[in-house]
Amino acid sequence: MHPFRITVCALGLLAGLGCAVAAPGAAVPAPEEPTRDDCNAAVAAARALAAALPPDHLSRYFAERHLHQALVEAGNGEFDECLDMAARASDEVRERRHELRPGEKLKVLGADE
Numbered sequence: 108m109h110p111f112r113i114t115v116c117a118l119g120l121l122a123g124l125g126c127a128v129a130a131p132g133a134a135v136p137a138p139e140e141p142t143r144d145d146c147n148a149a150v151a152a153a154r155a156l157a158a159a160l161p162p163d164h165l166s167r168y169f170a171e172r173h174l175h176q177a178l179v180e181a182g183n184g185e186f187d188e189c190l191d192m193a194a195r196a197s198d199e200v201r202e203r204r205h206e207l208r209p210g211e212k213l214k215v216l217g218a219d220e
Contacts, residue, residue, distance in 0.1 A: 141186040149193035150177050156200040163213055166203045170196040 153174055160167035177192035198204075 141190050146181045146186045146189035149190050153193045153196040166199050170199040
């Protein structure tokens with residue numbers, strides 16, 4: 108029985124080495140998790156874009172809501188969600204998805220209205 112165990116172990120070792128040689132890309136490290144600094148930088152960049160729009164612009168309003176949510180997510184330790192919300196804010200400003208027609212005004216209702 109002893110020679111059988113040695114043969115099985117040797118074959119297992121060779122199979123493991125064969126798999127390691129056959130998949131050289133498998134040793135690529137996983138991307139780093141975002142940090143609070145990454146989140147703060149993304150929020151600052153998106154905030155600068157939003158500040159370029161007039162205060163009553165609808166896209167600025169939505170971008171600022173996304174930035175608020177980004178900071179909430181950062182406070183919860185969800186930095187990947189923070190980066191996602193900051194990217195949404197940047198896209199909102201760049202694409203200007205929301206526009207008011209001439210003569211329309213943005214009216215934000217309070218919690219008691």
